[in-house]
Amino acid sequence: MKNKQQMSLVVLDMAGTTVADGGLVEQAFDAAATRLGEDPATMIDYVRATMGESKISVFRHLFGGDEQRAQRANLAFEEAYGELVADGRIAPVPGAAEAIAQLKDQGRTVVLTTGFARVTQDAILDALGWADGLVDLTLCPADAGGRGRPYPDMVLAALLRTGAVDDVRQLVVAGDTSYDMLSGVRSGAGIVAGVLTGAHDEAALKEHGATRVLSSVAELPALIREYEGEYEEGEG
Structure with a gap:
């Protein structure tokens, strides 16, 4: 029998996952x-x-x-x-901002992470109008000891800084690269979701630990609801 699992913290990659940078x-x-x-x-x-x-x-x-x-x-x-x-060469992945809003409406804490330096991350957030209020926290490698992905450091820093969960299995990690998947697996996240809007294909994402592969991050709120529903049914 499964135990009810509330996925309270969602850690999202930026470029290729929530941000379409076009190469x-x-x-x-x-x-x-x-x-x-x-x-x-x-x-x-x-x-x-x-x-x-x-x-x-x-x-x-x-x-x-x-x-x-x-x-x-x-x-x-x-x-x-x-x-x-x-130069205006960046845009949100279609449906990304709406998906983040849905996740927050569902009562989840949302964190954006990147492999870029803080100055570049902030430039992206400013360009998209995401600097104020879209998510609860943003992290770059320097905010979590400097190692970045594929280490789990940024995911675990999100857990520690937000205090949103008391069990790593309540974490959701989503990204478009093999290293995103590895960082999610190594953090112990309950859901490690790959998306196909960025650098790596479905085979690479699954090879490195994706538990699900989605066409886009726009599908993530529904996936989490489905995952939680499976646990609720198991309790019954």
Whole structure:
């Protein structure tokens, strides 16, 4: 018999999940590499494979642990991405803001997380008009010790900072990348939902732990209701 489970905390990724950036991550990476005299073609496969990871971690790997080069590259990337955002090249995933509003109406706490630095995250939130009141908390890797995904740190920081749940199984994690799925699994979340609006396909999301794969985050409120209903039926 299942126990009733109220999914009280929802942790959502930004780019590719709630924010449609139209490939801006790759464009910003290309621009940053070019500005630094690097060849982006030699690095792009790794960048694609590690979508969702903290960007400074990506650059540390690419430059073999050379911290100075990694920091320069990360700064150039954040600047290039910020320029694209300022140019109006970003929009919400259709239905994302409405889904967040539904989740909050259902009494859930909603947190947005990202692999970007805080300055870029804030630029995105400002550009979308999401800076005030849309969600309960926003987190970047630096807010949770600096490691970012695929570690569970941001998800667990959301739990600790909001105090919304007392059991990790009451967590919902949703994202568009393999690393989003890994961070959800490693946090112990009851629902780890992949969405198909971003970087990785259904096979990759399931391979890395997705318990469900959705066409869009717009489907998430209904999925959570369905999941909770299964527990209620089990009690009966």
